[in-house]
Amino acid sequence: MVAHKFQYDHNMSDQPLRVCLVGSGNWACAIARIIGENTVLNDSVFEPKINMWVFEELVRGRKLTDIINQEHENIKYLPGYKLPSNVVAIADLKEAARGADILVFCLPHQFLPRLLPDVRAILKPGAFAVSLIKGIDFNENGGIVLVSDIIRDGLGIDCSVLMGANVANEVAAGDFCESTLGTLHLHHGDILRQLFHAPTFHVNIVLDPHGVELCGALKNVVALGAGFCDGLGYGGNTKAAIIRLGLIEMKKFCYRFFDGIKEDTFFESCGVADLITTCFGGRNRKCAELFVKDKGVTWEEMEATVLNGQKLQGTGTAKEVYHIIERTNALHEFPLFTAIYRIAFEREDPKNIAKL
């Protein structure tokens, strides 16, 4: 991966920094509750008002932006939890992002190619970004493309990442958890920590954004393996072995395809903690369990029924990861990732998950 040059450097003016949250789904609204409170508490650093870009839709006959701005609740994606009144929903992206010093991206990455040109058109000098988007993408040559790289390249600015064991509804409920901020830019990292850190949401900074982001994507592949174990009725020994082997292959994959990955990253919330949460809860684990139990079912059917239209990230990532390690003749070094792919897509016996 190439090092990134940034067009702008944040100017250390006295003006409070303006924050734009690009996205308004379940996770975006949960994090809005935290950053909306922090900008008010730290109004010498941040402008309290946060613009939240909302993909406009009608909910019960009303515009979602109107509902959010009048009732301070996203009744569709995070019902039951109020948003701070200083978080303002805006349907026009340019209007929402104009003047922002900090762009917080939190939405399905498929949206980015369409949105980034609009943001770039009104980008404020010195602005920087942070991505809360889990997942990786792949280019037409089958090479890995980090979501943060799409943002970096699309806007020409620095982009940190925030990942961890952060089930959105539990964060919204104020349950204690941790998160990992991966950055290459200590000054941005320091500001972003002030934006996100809270008494029940502990943010650790690590200088390894690629490692943090890859953990967030690869854990979903391991979760499929954990789900296969559950579907087969295997006990704690076997499931723990699969999770451990998954962590080892995550590390190996990162080291092989990226420079500068730090081992400590895997001990952070984005690493072992998120892996545990995802392998015991989470939709990838759940669908993989059903895949084994209900032998005829397809992944697409489960997305349509069990997930009510949501997409599984683990299956897509498993497929692309497999193609990368196959093309680089490294299948024998990734026996678990290989087995997960073949069970998921080549009708291999799920019991082979425990015959590595």
Added chain:
Amino acid sequence: MVAHKFQYDHNMSDQPLRVCLVGSGNWACAIARIIGENTVLNDSVFEPKINMWVFEELVRGRKLTDIINQEHENIKYLPGYKLPSNVVAIADLKEAARGADILVFCLPHQFLPRLLPDVRAILKPGAFAVSLIKGIDFNENGGIVLVSDIIRDGLGIDCSVLMGANVANEVAAGDFCESTLGTLHLHHGDILRQLFHAPTFHVNIVLDPHGVELCGALKNVVALGAGFCDGLGYGGNTKAAIIRLGLIEMKKFCYRFFDGIKEDTFFESCGVADLITTCFGGRNRKCAELFVKDKGVTWEEMEATVLNGQKLQGTGTAKEVYHIIERTNALHEFPLFTAIYRIAFEREDPKNIAKL
């Protein structure tokens, strides 16, 4: 900790190595099924017959040794699973251990001071040991004493350790799992791997016996914290955070009080995998959950009722670990271990587990 000098070195004779298994409880019998098969399969390396020392007791009016030798099953401690017929139960320790080249210790460590002099009296030159005993002990000055050190010192021989995510009944059932062999002696490690490794029981060697053994003890402290979370009804984010913070404090404790600990050890089965198994299953987690839910109950009452007389290892270890870090003025560096101790023994509010 001091480096150990060994009185004997294993002589590379052509004679097959004789194995004595000291212990016949649940875990000892599960591992007997594996090593009993391996000594037959590798009879150029090992004498097939394995002597198993049994603490004699009457079960349904019959001697346990007779039951095992006639029915090839320990109906009290591992009912439902046959032992290989080449595993022979012997009630006299000297008779069982005489002539043994490899001593496999698998019994509560409280037995050791009484047993080791008998073993030493008949010890064969070149013999070496391996400990499957999880837990640590403490001397009268409150210093840490590794169980393997008790064996090393008591017998004056090398002692490796075998630890991992190995719930005994799942191992007996032949479920796939992994285990970690910690050794300082590569030749002994190689022999022991041949003794323990099996298609469904994968053994990795690491040259860090202290790290392996400490993981096996300290994970039980973290499991108390995980159990408190469960008792409070906390979700996956919080529990994952507690497990992660526990892993970090396990590492920190090892580094602070022992030399030569390797970071990779924590990625082995004895580390992250056993920690996961113990924090989702296991008696320490279970009793900690009940401790929170049933506010009046004591640890001793739970040992007597819930555990049917079995001892909790986590509470004793939590207490001793606390005293060590308190005496070395390091409480602030171990906020989780400190909170777990205070909740368990000083009536601190369990909710403080998530206020670190």
